[in-house]
Amino acid sequence: xxxxxxxxxxxxxxxxxxxxxxxxxxxxxxxxxxxxxxxxxxxxxxxxxxxxxxxxxxxxxxxxxxxxxxxxxxxxxxxxxxxxxxxxxxxxxxxxxxxxxxxxxxxxxxxxxxxxxxxxxxxxxxxxxxxxxxxxxxxxxxxxxxxxxxxxxxxxxxxxxxxxxxxxxxxxxxxxxxxxxxxxxxxxxxxxxxxxxxxxxxxxxxxxxxxxxxxxxxxxxxxxxxxxxxxxxxxxxxxxxxxxxxxxxxxxxxxxxxxxxxxxxxxxxxxxxxxxxxxxxxxxxxxxxxxxxxxxxxxx
Numbered sequence: 001x002x003x004x005x006x007x008x009x010x011x012x013x014x015x016x017x018x019x020x021x022x023x024x025x026x027x028x029x030x031x032x033x034x035x036x037x038x039x040x041x042x043x044x045x046x047x048x049x050x051x052x053x054x055x056x057x058x059x060x061x062x063x064x065x066x067x068x069x070x071x072x073x074x075x076x077x078x079x080x081x082x083x084x085x086x087x088x089x090x091x092x093x094x095x096x097x098x099x100x101x102x103x104x105x106x107x108x109x110x111x112x113x114x115x116x117x118x119x120x121x122x123x124x125x126x127x128x129x130x131x132x133x134x135x136x137x138x139x140x141x142x143x144x145x146x147x148x149x150x151x152x153x154x155x156x157x158x159x160x161x162x163x164x165x166x167x168x169x170x171x172x173x174x175x176x177x178x179x180x181x182x183x184x185x186x187x188x189x190x191x192x193x194x195x196x197x198x199x200x201x202x203x204x205x206x207x208x209x210x211x212x213x214x215x216x217x218x219x220x221x222x223x224x225x226x227x228x229x230x231x232x233x234x235x236x237x238x239x240x241x242x243x244x245x246x247x248x249x250x251x252x253x254x255x256x257x258x259x260x261x262x263x264x265x266x267x268x269x270x271x272x273x274x275x276x277x278x279x280x281x282x283x284x285x286x287x288x289x290x291x292x293x294x295x296x297x298x299x300x
Contacts, residue, residue: 055085088125162192197225197257208236
């Protein structure tokens with residue numbers, strides 16, 4: 001009896017699956033199934049890193065940072081509202097992988113100061129240049145969204161549309177959240193994004209509940225809460241089937257309240273069993289000697 005128990009203990013300490021233990025307790029040994037957390041048809045969790053910069057050259061340098069996201073799919077979000085006079089063609093021609101082009105309006109946390117026609121016009125350009133995704137807010141003038149949809153229909157397939165909604169004050173009721181989802185879905189986007197401010201832990205639950213609701217309707221969704229209380233939803237949303245979760249290059253690069261550094265988020269993912277514990281996240285430094293891995297979890 002003692003030898004048998006010791007044998008089991010040693011096996012679990014080595015993180016090896018003990019199928020006898022699983023059979024004894026009548027449950028599958030899910031902790032040792034590498035893909036237990038992934039939605040059907042998904043090969044890996046997706047992480048999106050926003051790229052903010054003062055100018056075109058700086059944006060390109062940041063996009064080419066030595067990312068090492070073994071075990072995860074990396075997407076970059078190009079925030080045009082941060083970049084002065086961006087040369088979008090030059091930036092996209094040097095992108096290292098998939099990119100979401102966003103030009104966020106001030107009412108939803110962005111920095112763009114021009115007219116709405118100019119702002120949406122940059123997304124027209126992104127579509128024409130073959131961007132992988134464009135993100136436009138559901139609160140944008142309906143005629144402008146309609147024109148963007150027509151532009152996308154007239155170009156070769158490839159660019160995916162993200163319709164987004166951001167609430168930096170609170171998280172509405174479940175009924176109102178579902179109404180937001182309905183409004184976004186009216187535009188038949190490939191992906192809907194809904195982000196709200198968490199003022200209580202319960203707010204996280206309401207937003208996370210949108211994910212299985214949307215997926216039952218065949219809709220890809222990005223859904224999480226902002227703010228320090230909302231960090232847990234940023235971590236958990238991919239495990240519930242969200243299309244991706246956002247993380248900053250480092251805490252100084254955060255573009256929304258509660259956004260975590262990518263090194264911190266992926267470390268948590270590993271602790272939850274999402275990939276091999278020894279897999280790299282991002283190089284310890286780049287040519288400028290900036291260290292990303294050991295960033296703090298302080299509020300952004």
